[in-house]
Amino acid sequence: MNELERLVFDINVLVSSALFPGSTPHRALLKARSEGVFLASGETLAEFPAVLLREKFDSHIERSLREEIFDEYARNCLLVEIARPIHICRDPRDDKFLEVAVHGLANAIVTGDSELLSLHPFCGIEILTPADYLARK
Numbered sequence: 001m002n003e004l005e006r007l008v009f010d011i012n013v014l015v016s017s018a019l020f021p022g023s024t025p026h027r028a029l030l031k032a033r034s035e036g037v038f039l040a041s042g043e044t045l046a047e048f049p050a051v052l053l054r055e056k057f058d059s060h061i062e063r064s065l066r067e068e069i070f071d072e073y074a075r076n077c078l079l080v081e082i083a084r085p086i087h088i089c090r091d092p093r094d095d096k097f098l099e100v101a102v103h104g105l106a107n108a109i110v111t112g113d114s115e116l117l118s119l120h121p122f123c124g125i126e127i128l129t130p131a132d133y134l135a136r137k
Contacts, residue, residue, distance in 0.1 A: 005036035006078075008101045010094075010111040011047050013130055018052055018069045019060045028110055028130035033076065039104035040077040043096050048073065080104035088122075089115055101125045108133065 009017075009029065016025040032038065049070045053063060082099045089095050094116055101109050101122070108126040109116060110133045120127035128136070 005032070005107045006039055006105055007032050007036045008039050008044075008097055008104065008106050008109045010097050010109065010113055010116065011044070011051050012112055013110055014048055014073065015052050015057075016112075018066060019057060024134065025112075025130045028133045031134060032110070036107075038073065038077045039080050039100050039106055040074075041080050041082050041096060041100045041103075043082075044100055045074060045077060045079070047096075078104065088119065091115060098122060 009032065013025045013028065016023060017029040018026075020026060049067070052066050052070055057066065080100050080103050082096075082103050084099075084103075086095050086098045086102060088098060094113060097109055097111065097116060098119075100106065102125070106125050108128055109122075110128055110130055111117060112129060116127055117129065
């Protein structure tokens with residue numbers, strides 16, 4: 001049996017997946033859930049509900065369902081301890097995803113963020129759009 005892939009999903013991909021079932025981000029998340037393991041830090045895990053539960057998304061999907069989506073994601077995440085910060089990105093808020101990937105020995109980061117994508121590969125870690133992740137293997 002093959003070893004599970006270790007994957008970091010950025011918050012925008014996670015939120016898009018939750019709000020738009022059947023979308024490319026949603027299909028990428030489903031593939032990752034069946035073929036890999038999600039990596040997160042306390043910081044990235046806390047950011048997901050902070051964004052997902054914003055009032056502006058109330059018209060897309062009920063809050064209680066969004067809470068369930070977050071709870072399921074959190075239960076399926078492997079928490080990574082960040083031993084050493086990384087300061088590479090112009091937007092320092094993106095560095096936390098690189099930190100999780102490096103310290104969690106990730107195979108890939110799945111993101112739509114152009115700055116993160118421009119770093120592909122980073123320390124041997126693939127940085128892919130959801131569509132590129134789906135097209136692999």
